Amino acid sequence: MNSSKAKRPGPRIVVRSSGIHGRGVFARRLIREDETVCEYKGEIIGEAEVARRYPENMQGLNHTFIFGIAHDHNIDGGSKGNIARWINHSCAPNCDTYEKDKRMFIRAIRDIRPGEELSYDYCIETDERITKEVKSRWPCWCGAKKCRGTVLVRVPKSKKKAKAKRKAG
Numbered sequence: 001m002n003s004s005k006a007k008r009p010g011p012r013i014v015v016r017s018s019g020i021h022g023r024g025v026f027a028r029r030l031i032r033e034d035e036t037v038c039e040y041k042g043e044i045i046g047e048a049e050v051a052r053r054y055p056e057n058m059q060g061l062n063h064t065f066i067f068g069i070a071h072d073h074n075i076d077g078g079s080k081g082n083i084a085r086w087i088n089h090s091c092a093p094n095c096d097t098y099e100k101d102k103r104m105f106i107r108a109i110r111d112i113r114p115g116e117e118l119s120y121d122y123c124i125e126t127d128e129r130i131t132k133e134v135k136s137r138w139p140c141w142c143g144a145k146k147c148r149g150t151v152l153v154r155v156p157k158s159k160k161k162a163k164a165k166r167k168a169g
Helices: 047-053 132-137 157-168
Strands: 013-017 023-027 036-040 043-045 066-070 073-076 095-100 103-108 124-126 152-154
Touching: 043 047, 047 066, 047 073, 066 103
Parallel strands: 124 152
Antiparallel strands: 013 023, 036 103, 043 073, 066 073, 095 103
């Protein structure tokens, strides 16, 4: 064995069983605030393909690996995806997301300790009123003190108006 070779530190993050839901992504070392953790990768698909692959189940639970970037530019982490697809939602996350050149990245919003599960707020937009029935289709299991009970958020009225203007013009 050649002792002059430096040991490789191994991956910064790993997938394992989650206390939030199913699989989760965990830090293997300290991740500093504002550090980019990883890119959310997957097949780029349009709106029609999103609807075909992930139709909303009106009678049960819904699940998606879709990250919408722009109209007809969605990243499907369920197809050709990477470790990022296993990062769970939380209403009190330790990460957020940012877009750069139609690519999506996950970054730490505070220091994350080794062994801690990574999470971000999915903020899946809906213009539907968020009732108990809607929450049951799109639940959140984060357990945060101020958990809103769903991964959904209402589309702001100003955003709805802007979309309507773009469609009309």
